[in-house]
Amino acid sequence: MAASTSTQPGSDAQAYAKSPDVIVTELPKLDIDLYIQNYVAPRAKANFVYLVVVVLGRTRYERLLLIGKCCVPLRVDALKAAVIEAKSGSDVTRYKDALQLLRSVAPDEPEAQRDEEWIERTELANRTETARLETELKGYRNNLIKESIRMGNEDLGKHFEKIGKLSEAADAYNKMRHDVSTTKHIFDCGMHLASIAFQRRDWATVLSNVGKISNIQSGDDEQAQQQAYTKVASGVALLGLGNYNDAAVTLLHTNPNVSPTEYNTVASPNDVAIYGGLLALATMDRVALQNRVLDNQSFRAFLEHEPHIRKAISLFVNGRYSNCLSILESSRADYLLDIYLQPHIPTIYSMIREKCIVQYFIPFSCVTLDSLDAAFGSPNRSVEPELIRMIRDGSLRARIDTKNKLLVAVSPDPRLVVQTNALAVARKYEQEAKERLRRMNIVVAGLETSNSRKQQSSAVGGSEVEDAWYEDSGSIPPTTDQAAEVDVGET
């Protein structure tokens, strides 16, 4: 079940990702609930601190901005930090964006004042730096020193990336590839390109670049570091593509002994635990969860960062589904503030929920709808519509009995199944054999419909058959004895 459903909801999630505004308006409503709001603030605060501390590079700004956009209680703090973050770099567009958001939220904050002088100064500095690097690169080119050209391109790419010109940066990084000479260079080049693709949310490019560097042979230490990076990066990219099962498997193989600095431009170890754990929960069955997640020594190290994910998984494995769901529900707000997870959360959660319902139902031949409501429904909402949808999708093999308020398991009579299948096959065979015989006879009698009038006049009469009639294959079954013999042979 997991494998078949993993791709489809993902495509929904991608459509969903294009309009994150939906979440922005919805989230405050969710948080109105006092309990959750109380819970979100300190939890997310911790998150907030960790984000700033742990995650490096340009994702830091992105994460701050997302929290600023989506989380009401934290948005002023987050946006202020985003403004400061942007100002410490040299990307003017980012500063302007963050500033605009902050002004709409809290116009009176000192950070909300537009720093024209900084903007002008930075823009000027950026221009000179670009010009300088380009001249330098030209010089290297004239001297035809490969290594210098490569470094020149790398510097230029880094600079462009820093000032937010992503397509120019990608061009420069791509040019690096012509002059690579060691495996380390190949790895750097791939990593730079993947990083650009991450910022553009171009998951397919991430995967192709990561794929190119994942097979590089190098020393043991380096190998381990590269493995950690490639696993995390491709895991996140697969998540972005909505390929949940593969993403989970990839993330579960991440090496825990590598320092997080190798991959924290993409995600922190906490993120790895959350992504891997949630996706595994959404796509794997109980046995697989036990063997591949809970008993997995290397992933256990990650799960220690996020004990409640581990708790949720072990609750699921032990069959305590409603507890598992309530743990996940309590962290929903946190996960919604994650840049990579946000668009997929509704899908992943509903997949987990569906799995819980299916698992809950397995030991029974029928269950009252009331007990299902008690286990999975909320006070004012029945699970019935959800059950109907699941039955329609085919994920739940059951029927609803509205008279007795029951959910009844479907237990097909194996004899009936055999009978219907056998007869269907026999009839189909008979039908097809007749149809083929008929078509052969039509063709040999020259009664095909024809396109051009000239040929039609000859074909219609039936006496003339084109010499090449048996050569044009297409729809016409091979009319000579082979076809006849094949079918006869099967009987």
Add this chain to the structure above:
Amino acid sequence: MDTLRGIFQAFNPDVKAHSSAKAFDTAARNYAASVTTNLPPAARAAILQQPLEAIQLVDPLTNTIGHLAIIDILLRGPTPASTPRALILDEALRFLLQFDPVQIRYVGPLFKSLLDDASSFYTPKVAVELLSNAILRIDPSGSVFTSTHLNMAKLAYDANCIEPALRVFDADILYYLRPPAPMRLELNDTALQPQSYIPAAGLTDVVKSTSVLEYHFLQAMAYISRRDWSKAQSALERVIGHPTKDKGVSKIMTECYKKWLLVGVLKDGKPPTLPSYITSSTRSIYAGLSEAYSNVASLFPTDAAAALREEFEKRRAVWEEDQNLSLLEEVLVSYQKWQIINLRRIYQQVSISHIRETTLSAITAETLTDDGDVLMLISEMIESGMLRGELQIGSTAGESYLTFHEEYKLMTEAEFAAEVARCHASIEALTKQYRTTNERFGTTKEYAKHVLREQKRMDKDNADAGIGFDMNVEDEDLMTGVLGSV
């Protein structure tokens, strides 16, 4: 009259009276010639003068050849006013119901012309009955397509009397004929297959590809008018899957494709899938010409009743132009029925009021307003066999419940065995037909050419380039190579 008797009773129709089957064949041929083309004008005149006596001369069942000749002369020639035409027609009718299927092969063309004119002699209903009877008497399996098939189908469809034609429509047509082979057949040979004797006896005109298409089209229309969707669908499939050459698709095929989409929806509640043997070029031609229809078909299994209705209203002109309006109305009516049928995948028992709330009528694009209407609709569906289920009537219509049954009924072992045996037998029979077809194809000019060409190719492949590897080299001299040791 005595001369007549001399001519017409010269032939002994009893097979046993002849020394061999071949002797019977020769005698029958000579006799057929003597009573038709070689009949003296005086004898012809005598028949026309005394019709009643002439008819009594021979018995239609035992001496079919002679009787047909007399009937033919009487029907076409001027008869005396004293003999009412109705009498002759009655005689002809009796003949058509009783003729001997073997003897008739000797007077094929004459018989065919009688069949061709049957519609002008009798009312359509009688004519259809007579034609279908004649077709199945000549060829009990009904597997050979003849020009009479098409005539009958046209007549039946135009006069809207499908019933008598059904026996012919239901038979699977497998053979389409090439003009008769020049070799002479013994027409009374019992082992002779219908696909051989029908053209040899001249019992059919030359058929064109359009007549084949038209016949199956009319067949489909006949089933549609009886709402037998599954048979209609397979008939339409025969038209749309007709073999094509040079990417040609005829108008009748595209028209049928449109109907096929609608009929498929009515039969299965979802858009049908094209059979695998239809080429991709044909598929794309169909798809390009029937967008409106495929829209309707793809909307049918969804919940979008309003969209379906809108599509129907918007393209009304198209439906009218293609003369598919009534079929589309049928589709709209059955929309809700299929919605209810699809509920069986979700519910085991469901209340009528719940059905009313969850299913939409495509005619109004809203739910029905009254539980009673829903109840009526469902009981209609159960009665017609469209839905397998059971109604439990409560105190009000809304409190009544529908219990869905399994889609298929469990058969007893005996029934199942019988059904399997039937399939086995029919596949066995098909195997034989495949064998004969194979033989038939083996003797065609094209196949002979193909074999020759293949042989030539094989010869070419076998020709060894230079030194053959087949050559047995026992002791190779490394210095001089293979050649040295030869």
